[in-house]
Amino acid sequence: MAKFFCFDDGSLKECDNYPESYGVGVIGLGEVESYDFYDKEEILKISSTKYTSYERRENFQYIVLNTPNSKIETGVTGKIVIYCNMRGVLLFGDNPNELSGVIGDFSDKLSAPDTAHFLACFISALLSHDYIYMEGVEKDMGKVETEIISSHTPNCPDKINGYRRKVSVIKRYYEQLFEVCEVLCEEEWLSSACAEFQKIKEKVKRLREDSMYLRDYMSQVREAYQQAIDLSLNSVMKFLTAITLLFCPLTFLVGWYGMNFFMPETELSFGYAIPIVVAIAVVVVSIVLFKKKKWM
Numbered sequence: 001m002a003k004f005f006c007f008d009d010g011s012l013k014e015c016d017n018y019p020e021s022y023g024v025g026v027i028g029l030g031e032v033e034s035y036d037f038y039d040k041e042e043i044l045k046i047s048s049t050k051y052t053s054y055e056r057r058e059n060f061q062y063i064v065l066n067t068p069n070s071k072i073e074t075g076v077t078g079k080i081v082i083y084c085n086m087r088g089v090l091l092f093g094d095n096p097n098e099l100s101g102v103i104g105d106f107s108d109k110l111s112a113p114d115t116a117h118f119l120a121c122f123i124s125a126l127l128s129h130d131y132i133y134m135e136g137v138e139k140d141m142g143k144v145e146t147e148i149i150s151s152h153t154p155n156c157p158d159k160i161n162g163y164r165r166k167v168s169v170i171k172r173y174y175e176q177l178f179e180v181c182e183v184l185c186e187e188e189w190l191s192s193a194c195a196e197f198q199k200i201k202e203k204v205k206r207l208r209e210d211s212m213y214l215r216d217y218m219s220q221v222r223e224a225y226q227q228a229i230d231l232s233l234n235s236v237m238k239f240l241t242a243i244t245l246l247f248c249p250l251t252f253l254v255g256w257y258g259m260n261f262f263m264p265e266t267e268l269s270f271g272y273a274i275p276i277v278v279a280i281a282v283v284v285v286s287i288v289l290f291k292k293k294k295w296m
Contacts, residue, residue, distance in 0.1 A: 002027040002035070003100045007113040012103060022113035023088040024103065028096040029079065038083065038090060047081050047092060052176035054183050060085040061189070063119075063180065067126070068133070068170045082122070084115050091122075102126055116189070120196035127203055134210055137166065138217065145221045148228050160218075160225055167211070167218045174208040242290055249282045 005012040005024040018025045018037055027035065032043050046055075049064045063082040080099065081092040093099045105128075106121040144159050181201040184190055190197060257263070257275055268274075 002031055002096065005103060005107070007110065010108070010111065012107040012110060018090075019088065021087070022115075024118065025088070025090045026096045026099045026103065027090065027092050029081070029092050029094055031096075032092065037087075043081065043083065043092060046083070047079060052173055052180060054180045056187070065126075065177070066173060067130075068166065068173055080126075082119065084119070088113075089115055089118055089122075102129075114192060116191070116193035117196070119184075119190065120193040120200060123200055124196070124203070127200065127207065130207055134170065134207070134214065137163070137170070138214060141214070141217060141221055145224055148221070148225050151228070156225070160222055164218055164222070167214045171208075171211040171215055174204060174211045178204045178208050246283065246286050246290070249286070250279055253279055253282070 003026045004015050004018045005026075006015045006019040007013075007022055012024060015023070018035075029047055032040055032047070046062050046064060050066065052064060052066050054063045055061065061084045065080040065082070067078045067080060078094045080094075081090075083090040083092065091099050091103075102122065102125045105125045109121060110117055141163055144156055144163065147156060178201070181197065181204050185194060185197045185201055253275055
């Protein structure tokens with residue numbers, strides 16, 4: 001359900017329709033065809049952009065944000081289109097209710113119906129949630145690392161690959177957003193909020209650095225997983241090697257008594273028991289020796 005806001009008495013307040021003068025509209029991307037106060041084909045074309053970007057046209061400007069969301073496994077992103085013209089600002093997104101909530105965080109802090117200050121406040125409020133989101137991603141990656149370390153036979157390659165894709169999406173998003181912020185700081189029509197956009201640029205720079213940290217952390221988790229796999233494989237090979245060494249003397253004994261030659265001890269009444277006793281003694285001595293050497 002679309003929501004509209006108008007500037008009234010020093011703050012943005014919700015209203016029934018998109019104001020004729022200055023206003024803000026929040027519309028779901030699935031509702032684009034439902035309204036007539038914008039070019040539908042243009043909005044649909046803009047919303048198909050697959051990367052975070054800013055464009056300035058003759059009668060309007062727009063920003064596309066492909067923000068990371070919580071779908072770790074698929075690496076899907078949430079799209080936000082910010083459409084600005086003389087009438088105000090239209091926000092199109094996959095989650096319009098969440099966008100309305102972001103506006104509510106700063107609706108009483110606007111001193112005038114100014115698009116520049118609204119954009120600065122909106123992007124800043126949007127980024128304030130990103131710190132919590134990235135902290136959550138880091139904690140989830142920490143749980144995977146703990147699972148790898150505590151498990152003798154870890155089995156979480158799907159989780160690792162999912163987080164690797166997610167971290168890649170996050171890093172790419174903040175790199176593109178930083179470039180967008182650099183352009184916004186130089187735009188004349190946003191000059192009234194230049195200081196705010198400079199602060200946003202610095203915040204995005206820190207978030208970009210945090211995304212690089214997540215990438216490095218992800219590499220460490222993958223290395224820990226590989227080490228755990230190698231350790232598990234080494235344990236198996238160690239056990240198999242010990243079993244092979246244990247039965248080598250018995251194989252020799254079988255080969256010795258399997259030769260087609262006369263052996264005096266075979267004529268003794270207890271001659272059959274001799275190789276049995278020797279075999280048992282060899283196994284016992286070998287096991288004691290392997291345990292002492294910690295080979296098994």
